[in-house]
Amino acid sequence: MTDSAHTDRPAAVPALLSQRPSQLGWSWNTRLIGVAFIGLLLVLWEIAAVKAIFPPMSFPRISAILATWWQLVVSGELPSELLSSLWRMFAGYFIGVALGVALGLLMGYVRFFYNLLEPITEVLRPIPSPAYLPIVILFLGIDDEMKIFMIAFATLFPVLLNTYSGVRSVDPIQLQTARTFGVSGRRLLTRIVLPAASPYIFTGMRVSLAVALIVMVISEMVAASSGIGSFILSAQRGFKIREMFAGVLTLAMLGYILNRLFLLIENRVLAWHYGYTQQRS
Amino acid sequence: MRPSGQPVLRVCNLHKSYAAAGATTVALGGIDLAIDDGSFVAIIGPSGCGKSTLLQLMAGLASPTSGEVLFGTTRVQDPPPDVVYVFQQYTRSLFPWKTVERNVAFGLEHKGTMARAEVAARTREMIGLVGLDGFERHYPWQLSGGMQQRVAIARALACRPAVLLMDEPFSAVDALTRAGLQELLRALWRRLGLTVVFVTHDVDEGVYLSSRVVALTRAPGTVAIDVPIVLPDPRDQIATRALPAYLDYRARLLAQLFADEGLKSVEAA
Numbered sequence: 261m262t263d264s265a266h267t268d269r270p271a272a273v274p275a276l277l278s279q280r281p282s283q284l285g286w287s288w289n290t291r292l293i294g295v296a297f298i299g300l301l302l303v304l305w306e307i308a309a310v311k312a313i314f315p316p317m318s319f320p321r322i323s324a325i326l327a328t329w330w331q332l333v334v335s336g337e338l339p340s341e342l343l344s345s346l347w348r349m350f351a352g353y354f355i356g357v358a359l360g361v362a363l364g365l366l367m368g369y370v371r372f373f374y375n376l377l378e379p380i381t382e383v384l385r386p387i388p389s390p391a392y393l394p395i396v397i398l399f400l401g402i403d404d405e406m407k408i409f410m411i412a413f414a415t416l417f418p419v420l421l422n423t424y425s426g427v428r429s430v431d432p433i434q435l436q437t438a439r440t441f442g443v444s445g446r447r448l449l450t451r452i453v454l455p456a457a458s459p460y461i462f463t464g465m466r467v468s469l470a471v472a473l474i475v476m477v478i479s480e481m482v483a484a485s486s487g488i489g490s491f492i493l494s495a496q497r498g499f500k501i502r503e504m505f506a507g508v509l510t511l512a513m514l515g516y517i518l519n520r521l522f523l524l525i526e527n528r529v530l531a532w533h534y535g536y537t538q539q540r541s
Numbered sequence: 542m543r544p545s546g547q548p549v550l551r552v553c554n555l556h557k558s559y560a561a562a563g564a565t566t567v568a569l570g571g572i573d574l575a576i577d578d579g580s581f582v583a584i585i586g587p588s589g590c591g592k593s594t595l596l597q598l599m600a601g602l603a604s605p606t607s608g609e610v611l612f613g614t615t616r617v618q619d620p621p622p623d624v625v626y627v628f629q630q631y632t633r634s635l636f637p638w639k640t641v642e643r644n645v646a647f648g649l650e651h652k653g654t655m656a657r658a659e660v661a662a663r664t665r666e667m668i669g670l671v672g673l674d675g676f677e678r679h680y681p682w683q684l685s686g687g688m689q690q691r692v693a694i695a696r697a698l699a700c701r702p703a704v705l706l707m708d709e710p711f712s713a714v715d716a717l718t719r720a721g722l723q724e725l726l727r728a729l730w731r732r733l734g735l736t737v738v739f740v741t742h743d744v745d746e747g748v749y750l751s752s753r754v755v756a757l758t759r760a761p762g763t764v765a766i767d768v769p770i771v772l773p774d775p776r777d778q779i780a781t782r783a784l785p786a787y788l789d790y791r792a793r794l795l796a797q798l799f800a801d802e803g804l805k806s807v808e809a810a
Contacts, residue, residue: 431633433628433630433633433634434633434634434636436602436626436628437626437628437634437636439602439619439620440600440602440620440624440625440626441620441625441647441648441651441700442620442622442648442651442652443651444619447651451651452636455636455638456636456638458638532637532638532680532682533637533638535637535680535682535683536637536680536682538682539632539682539683
């Protein structure tokens with residue numbers, strides 16, 4: 261008996277350029293190099309600002325931006341803006357994901373729903389969300405409902421399309437196996453099709469997470485009195501340039517953290533998938 | 542003690558054709574077959590003769606063009622609850638997101654007639670019967686091919702089916718593993734009072750395992766010969782395969798397949 265693939269996490273991507281052991285005992289070929297590169301760029305920023313290469317008014321020193329950012333964090337101003345943004349974002353995101361998965365399953369599983377919904381999906385999907393924002397404002401006003409709707413609507417499509425592809429790619433042998441055990445209909449959908457399609461669903465959800473962040477900022481910039489998007493825009497309008505940069509910095513960190521969290525969850529939930537595909541390849 | 546009794550599965554004048562790209566391919570051209578309760582029937586034939594199609598029709602996974610399959614007295618349209626099917630492609634048939642334990646329990650859970658504790662006990666029992674104690678929490682893809690097919694067999698038998706249909710279940714594993722799986726299957730068949738229909742392209746495997754071998758002709762498949770196998774039980778991988786009776790069956794069936802293929806020895810010519 262041979263235990264072939266006995267791993268529960270994805271293998272590291274093999275380096276394309278094999279690394280040569282460094283004589284200094286420190287390898288350049290790690291993720292550290294990327295972090296160091298960001299550090300270098302920030303130092304260059306600082307120098308450029310000190311030398312006033314750009315108008316100092318709109319290009320403050322990074323050290324000053326970081327100091328302002330810290331003050332805004334300590335004073336609670338940024339966290340409270342962030343909180344109202346995150347609530348909208350996740351409300352919209354989870355509504356969009358739930359609808360996307362439900363519709364994707366229906367379309368993949370029942371031919372009638374595919375024929376019914378595929379054309380309208382293809383018509384609505386390409387519209388950039390800022391384009392229909394004015395229409396949504398007409399109907400829902402400028403409060404949370406509008407933003408949540410915007411985010412949910414934009415989040416819906418990547419999840420829907422990926423879920424659909426996932427359902428279509430379920431191995432027919434798995435379906436037949438379930439059938440020989442008398443599993444059919446809704447049970448087949450929830451017990452076999454849904455887990456089998458979950459790697460695709462997760463891909464859609466990851467794309468949608470980035471989309472949700474973008475639409476959140478846009479809708480807050482257009483109309484809001486709170487939230488990180490409105491914070492950035494009103495800082496810029498009030499010539500509080502360091503605050504403006506601090507807001508953007510916060511979004512960079514938020515995007516990074518959300519993505520890391522997502523990958524953490526995905527690696528857990530889909531550990532079976534990585535092991536399985538490794539065995540088959 | 543076996544085989545005994547009445548036919549459990551009856552195949553009546555079964556035809557199956559496929560339409561593809563404007564042409565119609567006839568896979569099965571009229572098959573009549575009665576599978577006795579408790580028998581072990583091997584179906585052999587050249588590749589493409591429709592033996593897998595026949596098995597799928599018996600399982601209710603496909604519907605015939607004409608004719609019918611009867612399970613007991615009811616006509617098979619959907620998979621009957623007392624008939625289970627083991628696929629050749631165990632890597633694709635086991636659910637990769639479920640552990641060995643959960644895979645084996647799958648059929649039981651969906652019957653919904655057993656309490657949770659009963660399901661757990663039966664699952665443990667089946668895992669023990671196929672010799673996979675200690676691997677309950679493993680995922681199928683962490684096991685070797687032979688072990689995965691054991692999981693599939695345990696899952697199929699956990700529901701205590703009357704009939705086990707197997708489509709070339711051991712053709713994807715190496716020879717030694719295959720011998721082990723053959724012994725396991727024989728032992729389970731004798732112990733659980735099953736009826737087994739076993740599709741294989743391997744004449745030796747068919748004769749060694751079965752109480753009856755049915756050879757099909759080339760497509761469109763019909764029954765070429767139907768040979769009851771009388772060999773002493775329990776069978777033994779070395780002794781049984783050396784018996785004159787075994788060699789006779791083997792020669793008869795091979796001659797039939799070769800004649801059907803128009804195969805001649807090149808050396809003799």
